[in-house]
Amino acid sequence: HHQNGWHKNHVRVAVVGGGLVGSMISCFLAKRGYQVDLYEMRNDPRKSEHVVGKSINLALSERGRSALRSLGLEKEIIEKYSIKMYSRMIHDLNGRKRIIPYGTRPDQYILSVSRRFLNELLLSKAEKYENVHIHFDHKLLQANLKQGHLTFQAMIDNDINIDDNIFNDKHEKQQSPHHPKQVESYSDIILGCDGAYSAVRRHMIKLLLLDYSQKYIEHGYLELCIPPTKSGDYAMEPNHLHIWPRGDFMMIALPNLDRSFTVTLFMQFKIFEELTDQTKLLNFFQKYFPDSIPLLTKDGLIQTFFSTKPSPLISIKCKPYNYEDKVLLMGDAAHAMVPFYGQGMNCGFEDCIVLDELLDKHGNDKLDSVLDIFTEKRVDNCHAIIDLAMYNYVEMRDLVNKRSFIIRKTFDNMMHRLFPTIWTPLYSMVTFSRTPYHRCIQDKRWQDEMIDRILKFFLILFGLLMFLIAAKLFDSNPTLKTRPN
Numbered sequence: 001h002h003q004n005g006w007h008k009n010h011v012r013v014a015v016v017g018g019g020l021v022g023s024m025i026s027c028f029l030a031k032r033g034y035q036v037d038l039y040e041m042r043n044d045p046r047k048s049e050h051v052v053g054k055s056i057n058l059a060l061s062e063r064g065r066s067a068l069r070s071l072g073l074e075k076e077i078i079e080k081y082s083i084k085m086y087s088r089m090i091h092d093l094n095g096r097k098r099i100i101p102y103g104t105r106p107d108q109y110i111l112s113v114s115r116r117f118l119n120e121l122l123l124s125k126a127e128k129y130e131n132v133h134i135h136f137d138h139k140l141l142q143a144n145l146k147q148g149h150l151t152f153q154a155m156i157d158n159d160i161n162i163d164d165n166i167f168n169d170k171h172e173k174q175q176s177p178h179h180p181k182q183v184e185s186y187s188d189i190i191l192g193c194d195g196a197y198s199a200v201r202r203h204m205i206k207l208l209l210l211d212y213s214q215k216y217i218e219h220g221y222l223e224l225c226i227p228p229t230k231s232g233d234y235a236m237e238p239n240h241l242h243i244w245p246r247g248d249f250m251m252i253a254l255p256n257l258d259r260s261f262t263v264t265l266f267m268q269f270k271i272f273e274e275l276t277d278q279t280k281l282l283n284f285f286q287k288y289f290p291d292s293i294p295l296l297t298k299d300g301l302i303q304t305f306f307s308t309k310p311s312p313l314i315s316i317k318c319k320p321y322n323y324e325d326k327v328l329l330m331g332d333a334a335h336a337m338v339p340f341y342g343q344g345m346n347c348g349f350e351d352c353i354v355l356d357e358l359l360d361k362h363g364n365d366k367l368d369s370v371l372d373i374f375t376e377k378r379v380d381n382c383h384a385i386i387d388l389a390m391y392n393y394v395e396m397r398d399l400v401n402k403r404s405f406i407i408r409k410t411f412d413n414m415m416h417r418l419f420p421t422i423w424t425p426l427y428s429m430v431t432f433s434r435t436p437y438h439r440c441i442q443d444k445r446w447q448d449e450m451i452d453r454i455l456k457f458f459l460i461l462f463g464l465l466m467f468l469i470a471a472k473l474f475d476s477n478p479t480l481k482t483r484p485n
């Protein structure tokens, strides 16, 4: 059978997890003619209604854009489905707002994009390929990774569901509606794209010496919404990443296409637990985020705050990302990081480029033999961005408050203007280039060292100067010479 290149690859790939990375990698592999079965435990997001102001957004930057570019999706996202953020807008305690640009060039902006839109766009793109089958409402229960055998709990609705999997009888027996049943599948390669709490990773841990470490941080997050004004306009300047840095906690707001902002409040769980009623909540916001109250509206703030629980934030490192030539972890399943660099999705999308480049280099049908190389190329870089994000979290208290942060940013921008080729501020290497993450950290160390040396040099120079002036004064002032008798 030679229709659209299936003859190239009889290799069947099962992608577990139809989130941002699972839906993206399905597109890349479908393009190469692989037979892809994508299993997603939730129902098809494109079928549920859009709740206004419930949009969760993310910062998309170069690494993620580069992956979308290879799928031909970048242009429409930039032009129609995202908002450019050219700078941070920092809201300090007395309502004053400072702007710190992301870069000196006009093309140095980041994009605010809706997570759900991106996921639906990638699912629709994947679904267009004949060699891709998406199975929603399929939750991975069991996996025999050696055999490539997966067992899903499938919420089958009551019409006859012809499961296209050749290992099953062609027609499911007539089932009562929404009766959970088990569906088996066999594949040659399994991609674990099932997020930070990955079931595929859980099964891998039993199979091989997988180094694994995780860390929950004390902070949780909760999403709030700044609706458009009565006249339907943005309530704040839209082309900025708004930040309310308050030491131990902070708020971040990104703009949405519907002219609302999605606000993320980061705070220790113990502080969330102290805000037990409306008065305490409003007093807290009056004290720490006074300018945000009219924007969030009191009712909206109260309603949202008490109807959602704060979610935890976890950081996960593991190694290797593959099990022989059979299983590969990608995205948060491989490297979950705290969001304080806005790189999680960008990093997961970059995983897809790395895998795609390996198939370019080693051969289209060599997916099974490049899994080891993927781990080699990716682990150090992903561990580096995981560390960078955690470093930012720790620094967050002063990230945009401490004098030294402002001095450092100003100094960085000055050095970047003076020596643009050798001095690129760390966050702009991470955000505006595809410099391997671990090289960004090396450059950061080098830059920190340089700064220390320059500072030491000036301190010594200053000391020397002081000494010379003192000596000069001493010589020219005889009274200083007399010895006390």
Ligand SMILES: Cc1cc2nc3c(=O)[nH]c(=O)nc-3n(C[C@H](O)[C@H](O)[C@H](O)COP(=O)(O)OP(=O)(O)OC[C@H]3O[C@@H](n4cnc5c(N)ncnc54)[C@H](O)[C@@H]3O)c2cc1C
Pocket (backbone or CB within 6 Å): 016, 017, 018, 019, 020, 021, 022, 039, 040, 041, 042, 057, 058, 059, 060, 138, 139, 140, 141, 193, 194, 195, 196, 197, 198, 199, 221, 264, 330, 331, 332, 333, 339, 342, 343, 344, 345, 346, 347, 348
């Ligand atoms: C508050 C916050 C802010 C963030 N901001 C940014 C940002 O600004 N920029 C950025 O780049 N990143 C950001 N991130 C990180 C980003 O959200 C993640 O890195 C990204 O979603 C990872 O994508 P993924 O596909 O690997 O995992 P997920 O998006 O978690 O997708 C996993 C999918 O697998 C499915 N699944 C899970 N278990 C199973 C199972 N057993 N069987 C079948 N399916 C299953 C889930 O339903 C889900 O659809 C942020 C994260 C948080 C929490």
Ligand SMILES: COc1ccc2c(c1)CN(c1nc(C(=O)N(C)c3cc(Cl)c(F)cc3C(=O)O)c(Cl)s1)C2
Pocket (backbone or CB within 6 Å): 057, 058, 059, 088, 110, 241, 243, 252, 254, 264, 339, 340, 341, 342, 392, 396, 399, 427, 431
């Ligand atoms: C939707 O929820 C979220 C939650 C957190 C983030 C994002 C979206 C997007 N984020 C980005 N962070 C950077 C960055 O490099 N740094 C150092 C920053 C880190 C922090 Cl914590 C911050 F507040 C500002 C900057 C900044 O520089 O603007 C970008 Cl560049 S984008 C963090």
